[in-house]
Amino acid sequence: MRLESLRVRNYKTVVSEAELGLDPKGSVLVGANNSGKSNLLKAISLFFKKDNDQNYYTRDKDFPFNGDSRQKTSFIATFSGDAEGDPRDQQIFHDYEKLRSYITDASQRLRGEIQLSLQVSPSEKFTYQFFPNQKQRSTTGAERTQFSRLQTSLVDQLLGSFECNYIEAQKDAFEIHERILMPHVKNRAAEILESHKSQLMNLLDEISEDMNITMETSEISNLSASIKLPPEGFSELLGNFVVEVDDASNTPLGMKGHGVQSTVLFASLPWVSKQVAQGGKTPIWLIEEPEAFMHPSLAHQSARVIDSLAELAQIVTTTHSTAFVPQAQDRVIGVKRDEGGTKIEKFRDYHSATLSIRSSLGIKFGDYFSLKKTNIFVEGITDQKYLEWVTNLLLNVESAPMEVQEAAVEVSRAQILELGGTTGLCGFMRSNYKFIKPEHAVVCILDGDDAGKKAAKDLNRYLYGSEQINFIANKDYVLVRDGFEVEGLFPDEWIIEKHEESEGWFEEYSVDATGNTVTFFKIKDSKKQSYMGHMIHRAESESSEGNYAWLDRWAPVLTVVGKSLKKKAAEL
Structure with a gap:
């Protein structure tokens, strides 16, 4: 059954009512403390x-x-x-x-x-x-x-x-071994001794006879003695078996730490379950917070032991450890409590199931990527270096436009994460944005070239279509100058002059009929660092003289990013 x-x-x-539906592979109850x-x-x-x-x-x-x-x-x-x-x-x-x-x-x-x-x-x-x-x-x-x-x-x-056993979180593993494991050990040992019962009975008769002969020779004729097995059988003859653990030093279980005791306890449950089943009963294990007292490495290993136990018994556990939450959501039962009492809820995915655990421990999904409260995702290392440079520059001068300086403060507080190009950024956002969005403020900076615009369009379509998440321009992402990569944020005059000086740096280049407006250009990958060094040096020289006209294209990008990060952070 x-x-x-x-x-x-x-x-x-x-x-009111709560219904627990138990999964054949084991059920795990997940929820906040006191739920x-x-x-x-x-x-x-x-x-x-x-x-x-x-x-x-x-x-x-x-x-x-x-x-x-x-x-x-x-x-x-x-x-x-x-x-x-x-x-x-x-x-x-x-x-x-x-x-x-x-x-x-x-x-x-x-x-x-x-x-x-x-x-x-x-x-x-x-x-x-x-x-x-x-x-x-x-x-x-x-x-x-x-x-x-x-x-x-x-x-x-x-x-x-059924044989139903409840193992509490504040367990004494040694006492539980005595209560759950040892009775079955003694019963099996007694079965083995039963096959030697005749030999034992002969011994007892021999001892009894010797005692009686001694009394007779001492003229004690009104007494006789006999040694018999206890009515309960051989199991009553057996004293305590000792569980020893060898982990560099061989010592009794009771002398080990709580984590090791718990691990050995869980390792004994499959054998006990087999004994219960052989006796014609279905074992049920109710295990409260199996991770209690355990080092995380032991918790992961013990979780595998408990998962294997499901083949032999019914298992229901509670946990505050992600190690014991299965990926299969049919096995996870959400437990919450409101004014009406304890309620049952279902989770959509593993992230949702572990959210309350991670929140209670202060762990966020974004911690795996070292994200801060506010974050800027960029396509590549060049974008990251430009953004860090212009921000630091604006923080260290006093005469830059106030609005741009305020934006630079917000950008400086953010974690800037480069994601290996347009493809890498898109893949990261597709996989992780739905988890990161509720926990961290994120703005993406995309190049204004065809690849960047396509990335913005594809992400908007995917996130809304699959997750019902809007991906909005100048809120969730910012496109730099239309038709250009980040290098195009510098003044056209500087770009034209640089082309005249170092034409070999350019892979593509074009201007309009006036010759004063750059319509498109692309720097060779091998020359991007040289181009960056030249433009940064020129911008710093202009800034030292109080001239910030070169910021005309940088300012909107920084301002939008800074304001968006500030607003998103306030909404978290």
Whole structure:
């Protein structure tokens, strides 16, 4: 049998209703602190207790403080099984159908599914029912008694077909080993000893006989003694087994750190699960924050152990570690809490699933790229150097236009990231912008040539079409001078003069009929550094004399970028 889902109402932080649908490969509950993740694990554990004789549930502690006091805490579990194959499942389904025959208009379930409800009264009494709020076909006392007995038997069969273990975050791994692992070790050891029972019995008889002979020779005739096995069998003979861990020094588990203890604990669960399954039960592991006390490297390794455990058992975990969040979103259950209590939500992708974890840890997606609060993406290293140069220049002079200086301050605070050309920038934005946009202020600077304009158009089409994200000119991106790369931001007069001096630096070059306006040009890659050095030297010379006319084309780019970064940063 398998537990497919559990609906919870009026339990701890769950007020209205929360339904957990469990994935066959293991389910992971993800959410902020105090959202109710652990309470959902405890709800599953409570469902399998069968009665409340050990005060697993107390009304004062477990009923929601803002719940309707007239209501009961209630759960509805859906189970599935192999009604045609497994003999134990067959018996459960046979009895379930027999119980159904007593009910008028029993709702039809999918073949191979069973629903069982649990209600906990204000007096803390547990009541399990297969067909709650539905009338029986007959009202005779004998048939009501038969129905009640069959229902009680079926509850015992169904719940007894599971072994549910809850491992808390603040766990004592050594104590859990004693509680979970050692009983199974002793049972298996006892099975091995059983094959040597005759030899052991002969030994005990021999010792008993010797004792009795000694008493007889001492004229103690009214006494005799015998040594016997305990009624519980060989397992009671066995003392404590010791788990030792060899990690350069061989020491008992209890002497290791909590992280190592937890790792060894998780490594024992597959073997324990096999023993539980061999005993005819389905193991369920409810593991709260398995990463507790672990170094991140151990957490990743332990996550693989827990994933492999899903082949042998049902697993539900809670976590605050991205190491334990699977890429398969069907396995991730979002848990959030609002004024109405704990609620379940689904995540669209892995990034969404881990967002609350990363936010609580202060980790952003952009941290993987060392992004700052504000960032400028450029096509290449030349663009980055020009931008850093002009910004530093404007920060160190007093007579530049105020608006441009203010923009330079904003640009200087930003991280400038070059992305290996137009293709690299486009690929990076396609893959990462939807994740970076909510966390960081970003503006792209694109060349105004055909490649830059095509990149802006393609990104706008892709981001809006795939992610419904607008990519807007002079907000999300800035195109430099129309038809030119960044080198075209300097005055035409300077470019013309440089062409006259060093024609060999130019791969392409053209002017209009007046000869005073450059219509297009392209610097050879091998000469870009030389061109940059020449233009920077000339701009710095002009600036030292208080002449900033050369900024005419730079100013709009800097101003738009600076204002956009400032506005975006304020909106984050």
